[in-house]
Amino acid sequence: NAGVMQNPRHLVRRRGQEARLRCSPMKGHSHVYWYRQLPEEGLKFMVYLQKENIIDESGMPKERFSAEFPKEGPSILRIQQVVRGDSAAYFCASSPRTSGEGETQYFGPGTRLLVL
Amino acid sequence: AQSVTQLGSHVSVSEGALVLLRCNYSSSVPPYLFWYVQYPNQGLQLLLKYTSAATLVKGINGFEAEFKKSETSFHLTKPSAHMSDAAEYFCAVDGGATNKLIFGTGTLLAVQP
Numbered sequence: 122n123a124g125v126m127q128n129p130r131h132l133v134r135r136r137g138q139e140a141r142l143r144c145s146p147m148k149g150h151s152h153v154y155w156y157r158q159l160p161e162e163g164l165k166f167m168v169y170l171q172k173e174n175i176i177d178e179s180g181m182p183k184e185r186f187s188a189e190f191p192k193e194g195p196s197i198l199r200i201q202q203v204v205r206g207d208s209a210a211y212f213c214a215s216s217p218r219t220s221g222e223g224e225t226q227y228f229g230p231g232t233r234l235l236v237l
Numbered sequence: 238a239q240s241v242t243q244l245g246s247h248v249s250v251s252e253g254a255l256v257l258l259r260c261n262y263s264s265s266v267p268p269y270l271f272w273y274v275q276y277p278n279q280g281l282q283l284l285l286k287y288t289s290a291a292t293l294v295k296g297i298n299g300f301e302a303e304f305k306k307s308e309t310s311f312h313l314t315k316p317s318a319h320m321s322d323a324a325e326y327f328c329a330v331d332g333g334a335t336n337k338l339i340f341g342t343g344t345l346l347a348v349q350p
Binding site: 233 | 269273280281282332340
């Protein structure tokens with residue numbers, strides 16, 4: 122069973138460009154979480170999605186950031202007009218949410234975004 | 238609101254010595270707690286989790302953690318460190334209704350030969 126897949130693993134963008142990060146959850150998982158890890162910091166929750174629905178986006182910056190999880194295909198985290206402060210590692214995690222509380226989240230290898 | 242605090246951003250031990258990584262939590266409800274490990278340039282791997290079934294939780298790679306409600310702690314231990322244990326370790330608490338994880342700032346473990 123393949124794990125959570127993220128691509129690209131590394132992404133370099135110039136200020137003002139768009140960054141598009143992809144996440145394919147584990148087979149059978151329909152719940153996706155995105156987290157951001159800034160240099161020298163822990164992971165911070167950004168957004169939680171189910172297929173075709175954003176459930177909790179309380180950690181998403183109000184501007185330039187958006188996320189989707191379409192019925193078919195991977196989840197996408199999109200950052201428009203990137204700035205240097207967006208440089209970070211972005212991790213996706215998935216879970217089946219079969220048991221509710223305390224459900225294990227399985228993490229992908231991350232996308233490391235560098236904004237020049 | 239739930240939160241976790243990891244004391245000690247850097248811990249260094251000798252190979253074969255006891256590993257103790259500290260985590261204290263704050264939660265208004267019975268917490269679900271996790272320890273994850275992150276190797277350089279990789280994602281997070283679950284070491285173990287506490288879901289109220291037993292206060293002493295055994296995980297992978299010889300790690301275990303004990304939930305102590307009176308101390309609001311969930312410290313991670315391993316009796317004998319191995320060079321391959323060198324990594325960053327994160328404590329996390331389940332954030333509630335949507336199960337988002339709230340992470341500590343991490344502890345970087347170095348193992349000296």
